[in-house]
Amino acid sequence: MAGPAGGRGADDAAGVPDALRGALVRLAADVLADTEPAQTPTALLAVRRFAPRRRAVAGAVPLWVALCGDEAFRARVTRVWLQTREPADGVDDEPVDEPVDDAGEGAPDGDPAVTEPGEPHASDAAPAGVATLDDAVGAWLRDLPWQHLVPETVPDTDGDAARRVDAVEREVERLRTALGVARAGERAARDELAGLQRELRRLRSDADRARSEARALAATAAQDAQRAAADLAAAADERARAATDRRSAAAERTSARDEVRTGHRLAESRVRLLLDTVVDAASGLRAELALPPVRDLPADLVAPAAAATHDRPTSRGRSVDDPALLDDLLRLPRAHLLVDGYNVSKTGWPHTTLADQRRLLVDGMAALVAQTGAEVTCCFDGQPGHRAVPPVRGVRVLFTAGDTADDLLRQLVAAEPTGRVLVVATSDQEVVRDVEGAGAWAVPSATLVERLRRR
Numbered sequence: 001m002a003g004p005a006g007g008r009g010a011d012d013a014a015g016v017p018d019a020l021r022g023a024l025v026r027l028a029a030d031v032l033a034d035t036e037p038a039q040t041p042t043a044l045l046a047v048r049r050f051a052p053r054r055r056a057v058a059g060a061v062p063l064w065v066a067l068c069g070d071e072a073f074r075a076r077v078t079r080v081w082l083q084t085r086e087p088a089d090g091v092d093d094e095p096v097d098e099p100v101d102d103a104g105e106g107a108p109d110g111d112p113a114v115t116e117p118g119e120p121h122a123s124d125a126a127p128a129g130v131a132t133l134d135d136a137v138g139a140w141l142r143d144l145p146w147q148h149l150v151p152e153t154v155p156d157t158d159g160d161a162a163r164r165v166d167a168v169e170r171e172v173e174r175l176r177t178a179l180g181v182a183r184a185g186e187r188a189a190r191d192e193l194a195g196l197q198r199e200l201r202r203l204r205s206d207a208d209r210a211r212s213e214a215r216a217l218a219a220t221a222a223q224d225a226q227r228a229a230a231d232l233a234a235a236a237d238e239r240a241r242a243a244t245d246r247r248s249a250a251a252e253r254t255s256a257r258d259e260v261r262t263g264h265r266l267a268e269s270r271v272r273l274l275l276d277t278v279v280d281a282a283s284g285l286r287a288e289l290a291l292p293p294v295r296d297l298p299a300d301l302v303a304p305a306a307a308a309t310h311d312r313p314t315s316r317g318r319s320v321d322d323p324a325l326l327d328d329l330l331r332l333p334r335a336h337l338l339v340d341g342y343n344v345s346k347t348g349w350p351h352t353t354l355a356d357q358r359r360l361l362v363d364g365m366a367a368l369v370a371q372t373g374a375e376v377t378c379c380f381d382g383q384p385g386h387r388a389v390p391p392v393r394g395v396r397v398l399f400t401a402g403d404t405a406d407d408l409l410r411q412l413v414a415a416e417p418t419g420r421v422l423v424v425a426t427s428d429q430e431v432v433r434d435v436e437g438a439g440a441w442a443v444p445s446a447t448l449v450e451r452l453r454r455r
Contacts, residue, residue, distance in 0.1 A: 024141070041073050043065065084179050134173060136151075321446070332421045337365075338423070343445050344426070344445040348361070348445075366392065368451070377412065379412070406431045410434050413435045421441070424440050
């Protein structure tokens with residue numbers, strides 16, 4: 001009978017004969033070999049790792065304790081024993097789904113082969129022949145009376161024959177156990193096959209849907225490619241028109257510049273002609289009036305004063321190659337020096353890289369700022385990724401974006417107010433003409449380089 005904890009009573013377990021206990025332990029060892037580790041009782045995990053021939057001997061005690069105290073394991077052994085007897089008991093070969101309890105194993109619900117203790121069962125009737133040890137094993141597992149099924153001990157008159165019979169019985173019992181395990185595996189395999197077939201149908205449906213979506217996406221991609229090709233062709237046409245317009249604008253700009261130069265020359269010619277006319281008229285008036293030569297000069301009429309020293313004046317009449325002229329200009333109040341970056345750096349350091357040229361020029365301009373206090377701006381032709389950077393040691397560094405450094409210099413000069421001292425360092429004659437026409441001073445790049453080398 002079941003004990004309080006769900007196991008068999010201590011008296012019942014203690015009264016089992018050795019032969020019946022050995023048969024139960026061997027059956028439990030065979031079932032344990034085919035039990036998944038997750039469903040194996042904790043106490044039998046070590047026994048499960050034993051060799052098959054040692055499992056029923058070395059693990060006899062843990063197996064017997066599990067049969068008596070672990071209802072789930074005992075139910076699994078009972079189910080395997082019943083499956084080995086199905087043909088003999090007239091049970092249908094088709095397996096019946098069995099509910100599983102919380103522990104993952106349990107006795108079959110409603111299985112006529114397993115009954116509650118005390119209920120009648122087909123195997124309860126006295127056997128037609130002599131009772132066997134296997135019948136006692138089934139009765140013990142199902143909590144049925146088993147004492148009368150244990151065969152009487154017969155004196156062994158022929159030891160070898162008895163051992164052979166016992167070996168045959170064990171082999172039959174092992175084969176029956178293996179048959180039950182195989183049938184359980186067959187049911188599990190059928191369930192797994194059904195699941196795999198359902199999964200295969202689902203995957204085929206997903207594959208068909210994916211192929212349909214792929215075809216739709218391919219059609220959409222083809223349409224997008226056609227639209228992109230049309231847009232690319234339109235962009236190429238627009239670019240060609242823009243290039244044509246740019247060339248036309250450049251030609252118009254060159255023509256306008258030539259007209260301005262011609263106008264300047266015409267104005268100079270008219271002024272020179274007017275000046276020559278005035279000079280000739282003054283000469284004729286002097287001859288007409290017969291004016292005597294000047295006897296007294298203004299300086300002779302003023303009292304002599306102490307000689308005064310003056311700073312060197314700056315004028316457009318001085319040579320632009322003189323670095324002293326640059327110093328005089330930069331010391332004027334609020335002077336602004338504009339530098340054509342690469343024009344100056346390639347003049348001073350032609351054999352170095354552009355990055356080193358920029359560094360050397362900016363370092364030199366920083367020292368010049370410290371000496372003169374003038375505002376300094378360096379303009380460089382920009383490349384992709386270049387942009388204006390914060391002032392470096394008082395020197396403003398600008399990179400062009402789409403235009404040239406020459407155009408940027410012209411824009412900076414035009415942005416300054418009239419009357420401010422602007423000095424442009426460049427050797428580009430077109431830039432020189434444009435900035436001087438706007439009222440700025442122009443000094444060659446070599447003059448600035450010479451001034452930087454004198455620091």
